[in-house]
Amino acid sequence: xxxxxxxxxxxxxxxxxxxxxxxxxxxxxxxxxxxxxxxxxxxxxxxxxxxxxxxxxxxxxxxxxxxxxxxxxxxxxxxxxxxxxxxxxxxxxxxxxxxxxxxxxxxxxxxxxxxxxxxxxxxxxxxxxxxxxxxxxxxxxxxxxxxxxxxxxxxxxxxxxxxxxxxxxxxxxxxxxxxxxxxxxxxxxxxxxxxxxxxxxxxxxxxxxxxxxxxxxxxxxxxxxxxxxxxxxxxxxxxxxxxxxxxxxxxxxxxxxxxxxxxxxx
Numbered sequence: 001x002x003x004x005x006x007x008x009x010x011x012x013x014x015x016x017x018x019x020x021x022x023x024x025x026x027x028x029x030x031x032x033x034x035x036x037x038x039x040x041x042x043x044x045x046x047x048x049x050x051x052x053x054x055x056x057x058x059x060x061x062x063x064x065x066x067x068x069x070x071x072x073x074x075x076x077x078x079x080x081x082x083x084x085x086x087x088x089x090x091x092x093x094x095x096x097x098x099x100x101x102x103x104x105x106x107x108x109x110x111x112x113x114x115x116x117x118x119x120x121x122x123x124x125x126x127x128x129x130x131x132x133x134x135x136x137x138x139x140x141x142x143x144x145x146x147x148x149x150x151x152x153x154x155x156x157x158x159x160x161x162x163x164x165x166x167x168x169x170x171x172x173x174x175x176x177x178x179x180x181x182x183x184x185x186x187x188x189x190x191x192x193x194x195x196x197x198x199x200x201x202x203x204x205x206x207x208x209x210x211x212x213x214x215x216x217x218x219x220x221x222x223x224x225x226x227x228x229x230x231x232x233x234x235x236x237x238x239x240x241x242x243x244x245x246x247x248x249x250x251x252x253x254x255x256x257x258x259x260x261x262x263x264x265x266x
Contacts, residue, residue, distance in 0.1 A: 002063070009067040010161045013154030014078040019092040021150060022079030024109050026096075028072045028146070028162075031108035033138040035072055037118040039065035041135065044121055045128045054125060054176050061169050068162055075158055076104045127187060129177040133170055140166040198224040201231060 028034040039062050046058030082089035083102035090097035095111045106114035120131035143163035150156050200220040207213060220227050 002066075008071055008074060009064070010071050010158055012071060012074045012078065012158050014075065015152050015154055017079045017082050018152065019080055019083050019089040021146075021152075021155075022076050022083075023093045023096065024146060024149060025072060025076040025079060026104065026107060027109040028139070028142060029069065029076055029104055029108075030106040030114040031142075032118045033135065033142050034108070034114075035065050035069035035139075036106065036114060038062075038135060038139065039069060040116070041119045041121060042132060044119065045125075045132075048121070048123050049125060051125060054129075057172060057176050061172065064165070064169075068165065071158060071162060073104050075155060079155070080104065124188065126177060126180055126182055129173050132173045133177070136166045136170040136173065140170075198226055200225055200227045202227055203230045203232075205230065205233075 030036060042058045042062030042065060046055050046062055049055035049058055080096060080102050083092070083097040090102075093111070095107070096102060096105075099105075108114070120128070120135070122128055122131070140163055143159050143166065147156055147159050147163070150159065202214070202220075205214050216227075
């Protein structure tokens with residue numbers, strides 16, 4: 001059950017409205033990394049969650065995101081207000097000025113409509129929590145960029161509050177994930193193919209135009225890693241040595257298949 005209190009989670013004060021900046025703010029209102037997307041993602045994950053403790057976490061944060069949506073919407077509305085009467089201001093975004101009357105709507109900063117396709121909901125709690133951590137990280141970066149392009153102190157204060165809460169949520173989601181006690185790479189129920197899972201395909205080779213190297217690091221060497229030539233190179237080498245059959249298999253593979261077929265016929 002939701003109940004609306006006529007008080008913002010963070011008081012908004014805008015000194016000098018900037019319609020162009022108001023347009024930028026819409027990215028956090030109706031954009032892919034915005035507050036509505038976060039509120040819907042966490043709340044729906046919560047509705048699907050069978051774990052009562054983590055369901056409470058998801059519903060708590062999902063509800064807070066609705067409060068953030070109200071703060072962002074209020075900020076954007078205050079910055080967009082000149083579009084109602086000032087033609088020059090309306091030029092900043094005719095869609096908002098003409099179709100929306102200088103108010104907010106569920107569009108991002110480019111005028112694209114909000115869509116449920118933004119939501120990442122799998123029904124697997126650990127996978128969803130990882131998606132939420134990434135979502136908070138992306139939102140944090142968007143708030144940083146908004147702060148960089150903002151000149152109004154009151155607006156910056158509100159954006160700083162919202163940006164900080166993204167980190168708070170990242171901490172909570174990370175702690176919830178870790179408390180499940182699952183190995184980091186234990187995803188779902190079906191285990192990966194043992195040898196294949198540790199093979200690193202070296203699919204980007206050579207030296208780039210700007211000196212980018214063919215690198216080695218803990219992501220492709222050491223421990224259980226085995227670095228292997230790119231599959232495309234393996235096919236090329238098979239063709240050069242004449243061991244690749246016309247059907248795409250090596251001759252040895254083709255011969256084995258032929259032998260197996262012959263045994264089956266007997």
